[in-house]
Structures are given as C-alpha cells and as structure tokens.
Amino acid sequence: MYVTEKTGTLPRVAGNPRLTRAARRRLLLMVMPGAVLAVLVAAIAVANPNFLRAGSIWTVLDSAVPILILATGAMLVILCGGIDLSVAALASLASVLVALWIPLLGGWAVPAVVLLCALAGLLQGAIHVVAQIPSFLVTLGGMAVWAGLALVISGAATIGVSGTTLDWAFTRVGDARIPSAVLIAAALVVVVAVVLQFTPLRRWLVAIGSSESAALMAGVPVAQTKMAVLAVSGACAGFAGVMLVGRTFSGAPSLADSLLLPVVAAIVVGGTAITGGFGGIGRTVIGVLIITVLRVGLSVAGVDSSYEQIFYGVLVIGAVALTIDRSKLPFVK
Template sequence: MLLTIMPIVVLAALVAAISIANPNFLRPASVWTALDSAVPLMILASGAMLVILCGGIDLSIAALASMASVLVALWIPGLGGWAVPAVVVVCALAGALQGAIHVIAQVPSFLVTLGGLAVWSGIALVASGAATIGVQGTTLDWTFTRIGDLRIPSAVIIAAVLVTAFALVLQFTPARRWLIAIGSSEPAALLAGVPAVQAKVAVFTISGACAGFAGVMLVGRTFSGAPSLADSLLLPVVAAIVVGGTAITGGFGGIGRTVVGVLIITVLRVGLSVAGVDPSYEQIFYGVLVIAAVALTIDRSKLPFVK
C-alpha cells in the first residue's frame, strides 16, 4: 500500500513546492512544455519497465536511442518518412538479439545490455563519423496539434497514445501476469506454463523499439542526430522506473507507476532549475534517488545475500 501511495504523494508535494516558489509553473503553457520535455524519457521508461518487471534490466536503451537518432538523420534524405519505421524496426531487432543472447546463452541481462551499450554506441560513432548530423525538411516537424481551443504538443499526444496502448495490453492480455510471474519466480512461472523464453525476448524487443522511437522523437526536437544525443537519459530512466514503485528485482510494478515516476523526475528537474541548482548536479540527485528508491522497493526475500 505504501509503495502505491508514496510516489503520488511525492509528485503532489513536488508540484506544490514548485508552484509556491514559481506560481507560473502551473500555467498551461508551462505544463505543456514540461510534458513535452518528458516525452523521450516516457517512451524509454515504458519499454525498459517491461524488462525490469520480469526481473531483468536493459542498460543499452540510451545508446540505442542515440544510434537511432544517427540512423534516422542519415536515412531521412533517401527514405523520407519511411526512415522512422525503418529505424524502429532496426532497434527492435537489436533488442531481440540482446534478449535471445540473454535467454539462450543464459548470460545475465546486465552483462548483455552493458555490452550492447558499447556496441550500439560504437556503431553510432562510426556511422556518424563522431559528428552531429543535421536534418533538413519537415519530415519530423510535428510541432502542435489543435483539439478545440487547446494547442497541444504533438509529441505529448504520441506518448499518451503509446502509454495507453501499453496499459490496454497489460490490462486485457495475460502479458502482465506472465511478466510478474517471471519476475517473482521464474522456475514457478515455467511450472505454471508461462512462456518465459518468448516473453523475455519480447520485452527486450519492445524495449529496443521504444529506444528507437525515443531517438526519433529526439531528432524531431533537435533536428539533428548525434552519437551521444540520448546518453544522459539512462540514469533518469532507471530513476523514473524505480521511483515510480517498480521493484528493481522484478515481479511488482506497471505502466501507471512508471508514468508517475517519469512525472516525478520531470518535475524534479524543473524544481532544481527553479531553485537555481546547476544542471551538472542533476546526475547526483538521480543517483541518490535510484539508491533510495531501490532500498525501499527491493524484494530482499529474493536476495538472501547481497553481493
């Protein structure tokens, strides 16, 4: 019960504190700007949460997003809008490869994705020539969408549709039960007939696809691709997932908790800015948050000995 309520209480307290310090924070324009800035983080966290829910971890998502930004910037001149699905498919295949290595070769997901982080970063560096690649034209110029009198950033609508799709799939299919069962006790899940191998490969594939799509969204914002464009997002993504209440050991969590976690990280970033904290200190706050959140959510019954 505490893990369910606490993230919401923390989010409400942060919003209240920032609103007092800066009354303009709750103006519609400021709210939409904050939500728009959270879109890449939301997309990355949605996919990575599935991997963590079944007891694994994907450390390669930021590197994959950076690689995706480079590929989409390189491919748009030739493929136009088709560069977007092409890049998402490539990143999904990269995720599937990591998932297959994890389940077939029985290599811990931490090591597989840590190696993947280096591989995808290296590919991005080679493909881009270690340089930023500009994007011309309006292929990724989504800007704003009007709904009645509302002028909403298109990226926010895209992220909302993606999160809603995740929520519906997890609610109305056996997927969530399977992932929780695998994360809680994989041997028991196998005995119960859960397709653990297929499910684990699937979540790594989805995580890779989300990383690719997040890279596309970053290009739509910066109109450029770079081999390190998304590298700073890995720690905030992990922080958002665990701060939202998803247990790092798996078996407990969901997309709703991840949304709350992403909003906490986004509001915290705004709060640090309002407080005049140098942006270079953000990583310190995220690191402390991860340690504190893991300490609160970790299932110690699965770890009789902490190594």
C-alpha cells in the same frame, strides 16, 4: 486471527514476518510515488506560481516525452526481473540512422529505424535467453556496441536534418496548443496499458519477475516473453531517438546518452520493484513526472544543471532501498 505476545511494553504480531514486510512494502510502493509528486508540484508552485499555468504544464509534459518513451519499454524488462541498460545508447544510434536515412527514405526512415532497433533488442534477448547471460551484462555490452556503432556511422559528428518529414513530432495541436509529442507518448502509454490489461502478458511478467522457476512450472513461456519485452524495449528506444531528432533537427552519437539514469530513476521512483514482480505502466508515468518535475524544481531553486546526475543517483539508491524485495535476495553481494 492474530495472536499477540507481550515483549516489554509493545505487542508483537506472531506469524510470518515476511508476509508482514511484503504488505508494508506494497503499501509503500502504492502510496509513495503519488505523494512525492504532489509534494514536488506544491513546492514548485509555491516558489513559482506560474508553474501551474497551462503553458508551463504542457512544456513540462513535452520535456518528459523522451524519458517516458524509453521508460515504457525498459519498465517491461524490469517487471520480469531483468534490466535494459542499452536503451539510451540505442536511442542515440537511432537518431543517427534517422538523420542519415531521411534524405533517402523520407518518412519510411521512421518505421525502418524502429524495426531495426526492435531487432537489436530481440538479438540482446536471444543472447540473454540462449546463452544464459544475465540481462545486466548483455545490455551493458550492448550499450557499448550501439554507442560504438553510432560513433562509427556518424563519423563522431552531429548530422543535421532538414525538411518537414518529422513535423508531426514537434507541432502543436488544437486551440490549447497541445504539443503533438505529448499526444504521441500518451497514445503509446495507452496501447501498452491496454495490452497489459487485456492479454496474459502482465500476468506472465509478474510471474517471471516473482519467481522464474515457478513461472516455468506453471507453463508461462518464459524465454519468449523475455525476448519479446527486450524487443519492445528496443523499439521504444528507436522511437525515442526519432522523437529526439524531431525536437533537435539533428542526430548525434551521444544525443540520448544522458537519459539512461533518469529513465532508471523514473521506473524505480514510480514504484516498480527493481527485482521484478511488482509495478506497471501507471507507476512509470508517475515516476517520469517526478523526475521531470524535480528537474524543473532544481532549475527554479537555482541549482546548477551539472548537479542533476547526483540527484538522480541518490534517488535511484534511495528508491531501490525502499522498493527492493529482499526475500528474493537472501545474500547481497
């Protein structure tokens, strides 16, 4: 039951204004990403009708794969209230290691690199949990460490890859000529979605992101969960590096560095709150599609690619302003 009071000519709802703001915010997060994606697709289709052809759509999806893989892992960290700024640098390091190890290990280089990157993420998680250092600072330092290691190991040079070891990462499948990378990324998204749906992990992440102290009192394994999601984020970064090598036939110490801002933009534009506690893999997929379609739209509009970072930065600021849960931040510093 609602009680209204007259304030001038407009009624005001009496009660808890925070609940009202929270309800409006959740509705916005649910509706906004899909609406933005639909508008972008419609606008580009009007400017270039060829955009809606099957070949063009598969090309767009194929170009979204590296961002989607990185965003899948990073989203889990953000959902529990943290952030992983090291994913792009770790993916670049992974590309260098894959390029160096394929001549020695063949196909085994792929799981070896993914496992190594998972351990790197786990190390960052352990430092975050044990030393009680904010994930922002830990992964910011990790970004510098992994980027430096990539430069040292590669000799600051691009390393070419030959042979057929990574053919599976860039071939096309079936009569529809579907890029195999799209199917691989879709399989990863399905696995993460199933784990979130049928295990307690999603409840734990939302609880930690909403209120870590309350999650601790409820018996949620906070420390183990934080370490696990940072390890998964590291593994996704390693796998994204592998996919980039399969696409470019080379590894380089800065191969994925430009993907950090698009990844963060995709997560927050998709509706995952940067303060944690709200979001999911489906929203992240929509966010990745928005960022990818926006990149295509800028190209169709004749905007120079050097302006992309500006648009991503504006998107991040705007999306955070709309999605941030200010009830968790009584003071903004």
